[in-house]
Amino acid sequence: MDVVVLMKMVPDAAQKIEVDAASGQLKASTLNLIPFESDEHALEEALLIKERTGATVTVVTTDLPGGDVALWTALAKGATHALLVTRGRPYEPRSTGELARIYAKLLETIPHDLVLTGAQAPDDVEGELGALLAAQLGLPYISVAVAVRPDEGTHSAEVTTELGGGLRSVYESALPLVVGIQTSETPPRYAPFLQIRAAQRSKRTRSVAVEPVPFDPKVEVVALHKPVAGKGATMLEGSPEEVAGRLVEILAEKELVGG
Amino acid sequence: MADVYVLADLERGRPTDLTFELLTAGRALASDLHVPLKAVLLTNEAGLIAPSLGFADGVVAMSHSSLEHRNLEAWSRALLKILDEKPPKVLLIGISNGLLGLPSLVAGARGLPLISLCRSVTAHGEEIVGDPVLFGGKIEAEVHAKGGPVVVAVRPGSYSAEPARVQRTVPVENVEPPEALETRRVHFKRYADLEQTDVDITHCDVLISIGRGIQSQENIRIAEELSGLFRNAAVSSSRPLVDQGWLPRTRQVGRSGMTVKPRLYLALGISGAPEHIEGMKSSETIVAVNTDPKAPVFEYAHYGVVADILTFMPRLAEQLRKRKPVVA
Numbered sequence: 367m368d369v370v371v372l373m374k375m376v377p378d379a380a381q382k383i384e385v386d387a388a389s390g391q392l393k394a395s396t397l398n399l400i401p402f403e404s405d406e407h408a409l410e411e412a413l414l415i416k417e418r419t420g421a422t423v424t425v426v427t428t429d430l431p432g433g434d435v436a437l438w439t440a441l442a443k444g445a446t447h448a449l450l451v452t453r454g455r456p457y458e459p460r461s462t463g464e465l466a467r468i469y470a471k472l473l474e475t476i477p478h479d480l481v482l483t484g485a486q487a488p489d490d491v492e493g494e495l496g497a498l499l500a501a502q503l504g505l506p507y508i509s510v511a512v513a514v515r516p517d518e519g520t521h522s523a524e525v526t527t528e529l530g531g532g533l534r535s536v537y538e539s540a541l542p543l544v545v546g547i548q549t550s551e552t553p554p555r556y557a558p559f560l561q562i563r564a565a566q567r568s569k570r571t572r573s574v575a576v577e578p579v580p581f582d583p584k585v586e587v588v589a590l591h592k593p594v595a596g597k598g599a600t601m602l603e604g605s606p607e608e609v610a611g612r613l614v615e616i617l618a619e620k621e622l623v624g625g
Numbered sequence: 626m627a628d629v630y631v632l633a634d635l636e637r638g639r640p641t642d643l644t645f646e647l648l649t650a651g652r653a654l655a656s657d658l659h660v661p662l663k664a665v666l667l668t669n670e671a672g673l674i675a676p677s678l679g680f681a682d683g684v685v686a687m688s689h690s691s692l693e694h695r696n697l698e699a700w701s702r703a704l705l706k707i708l709d710e711k712p713p714k715v716l717l718i719g720i721s722n723g724l725l726g727l728p729s730l731v732a733g734a735r736g737l738p739l740i741s742l743c744r745s746v747t748a749h750g751e752e753i754v755g756d757p758v759l760f761g762g763k764i765e766a767e768v769h770a771k772g773g774p775v776v777v778a779v780r781p782g783s784y785s786a787e788p789a790r791v792q793r794t795v796p797v798e799n800v801e802p803p804e805a806l807e808t809r810r811v812h813f814k815r816y817a818d819l820e821q822t823d824v825d826i827t828h829c830d831v832l833i834s835i836g837r838g839i840q841s842q843e844n845i846r847i848a849e850e851l852s853g854l855f856r857n858a859a860v861s862s863s864r865p866l867v868d869q870g871w872l873p874r875t876r877q878v879g880r881s882g883m884t885v886k887p888r889l890y891l892a893l894g895i896s897g898a899p900e901h902i903e904g905m906k907s908s909e910t911i912v913a914v915n916t917d918p919k920a921p922v923f924e925y926a927h928y929g930v931v932a933d934i935l936t937f938m939p940r941l942a943e944q945l946r947k948r949k950p951v952v953a
């Protein structure tokens with residue numbers, strides 16, 4: 367069983383994301399790129415499958431800043447192979463369509479029964495990587511997965527998805543299959559720093575150049591901007607004690623606490 | 626004349642709120658473009674559901690057993706046949722968890738323009754413009770589509786569902802299911818309900834809701850203490866805490882979790898990403914506490930406090946202890 371995990375680097379939304387007013391694009395210099403959170407869950411799900419079935423896990427990302435560290439970390443956690451796709455281009459918040467084409471081309475050369483990637487990244491202006499890739503490859507796609515259970519004998523997988531409101535649905539699919547992971551069955555494991563360093567020194571990360579894929583974007587991102595402030599909240603100001611006191615008065619007026 | 630299509634989102638055979646929200650969006654778009662609005666209905670037995678989509682001018686329907694539940698492979702094959710036979714100007718698909726990925730599958734297969742994560746969609750003359758919300762609500766974009774049919778994926782909660790809840794007999798155009806449905810590789814097996822062995826947060830009057838700002842599992846205790854000072858209250862949370870295994874999945878608020886409407890929703894260290902807001906925006910009173918004065922959650926809160934929750938929670942507890950609890 368061969369499992370491929372596609373990871374992508376996205377700006378860390380916990381930090382400031384600034385827009386250059388003149389160009390209407392993100393200020394590249396202020397961006398701190400991190401692996402998309404659900405991609406980390408996709409990796410964890412792949413590692414769980416490896417532990418259960420002895421599958422190989424190949425992790426792929428592109429050469430954006432931090433991509434190499436993401437691969438060393440994946441190796442330290444137990445991935446079998448790590449591939450860094452070289453593009454030599456800076457981050458753009460709209461490249462999912464192109465990325466899907468690059469990965470589709472790459473997958474022609476690597477065995478894959480299951481392709482796992484995070485569902486709905488925060489920059490998916492042009493759609494989801496997993497679904498766009500599945501469309502390119504003519505493979506089935508299942509999204510918002512919270513468990514993937516492949517069966518080598520029947521060459522199929524059972525996939526549980528999270529619909530919300532406490533409802534899940536379970537599908538069965540023939541392999542190969544592309545899955546958009548929302549959350550892994552158990553929280554992503556931790557990779558000790560020393561093992562990440564060891565993975566870095568082991569030179570197990572392979573760089574691959576994928577020929578530029580002709581891509582004709584069908585949409586144009588005219589401008590990015592900060593959300594326009596609406597009415598917003600009534601802000602309570604003062605020391606924490608004063609604010610807490612004022613808030614409790616408001617709650618008392620609404621009869622949420624006693625007098 | 627090309628129509629505006631809205632794909633009906635169905636859960637257990639019934640149109641979801643999102644379906645009606647999108648019909649409202651579709652109506653405005655259709656009048657700007659001077660074209661009819663049609664609902665696209667994929668299910669096992671379209672005749673039963675069509676009248677509930679009476680806000681549309683007509684229904685384009687396909688019935689097949691594989692379409693009964695949202696099966697992305699079956700639904701995308703069905704939609705592609707409809708798009709090939711009766712191409713619209715625009716196709717709106719709501720981003721529910723059940724439909725996530727469908728817009729990309731359809732647009733990807735035919736090389737159609739797709740604008741995803743949209744809060745709104747408008748026509749500038751003949752051009753379709755979408756306004757995606759990105760990076761957890763921190764950035765918005767304006768995206769123009771070239772050519773068509775244009776696929777637009779719209780976020781839940783972006784439009785009001787109420788105007789579109791119209792029950793009437795509508796003209797139904799039936800499209801024959803494609804052969805490809807018989808050779809599908811994905812099969813729906815069953816629904817599975819999350820076991821409810823814990824408190825049911827949908828029935829609480831007060832939710833002390835914590836996000837990544839709580840920083841460590843040990844700090845959850847402080848929120849529990851706060852919750853103990855209210856009647857019929859519980860601790861709920863955003864997704865990352867549940868994904869970390871810090872709280873059970875039954876406590877998660879948002880698109881993949883529970884939709885709650887308590888009398889008081891206290892959002893502590895929650896940024897206010899659209900997927901979280903979807904699950905709590907109808908709460909009676911929302912109070913947000915966050916160190917970042919620009920956190921998107923303040924846009925949805927009634928009251929806001931810029932503070933470190935680890936300092937603020939004990940202060941709030943102190944003030945609450947001076948009061949008698951309200952008898953429910």
Ligand SMILES: Cc1cc2nc3c(=O)[nH]c(=O)nc-3n(C[C@H](O)[C@H](O)[C@H](O)COP(=O)(O)OP(=O)(O)OC[C@H]3O[C@@H](n4cnc5c(N)ncnc54)[C@H](O)[C@@H]3O)c2cc1C
Pocket residue numbers: 380485486487510548722725761835836837838839862863864865877878879880881882883893894895896897898899900901904914915916917920932933934935
């Ligand atoms: C398909 C899909 C479904 C999803 N479903 C859900 C869902 O059901 N529920 C859900 O919640 N999310 C859901 N998400 C995830 C969602 O997009 C966000 O990633 C998530 O809501 C962020 O959680 P958060 O606000 O706790 O974390 P963050 O976005 O990291 O925000 C943490 C906040 O805490 C503040 N903070 C930090 N330290 C402190 C402090 N000491 N005091 C005060 N404030 C502090 C920060 O300023 C920040 O605003 C879903 C995403 C997808 C793609």
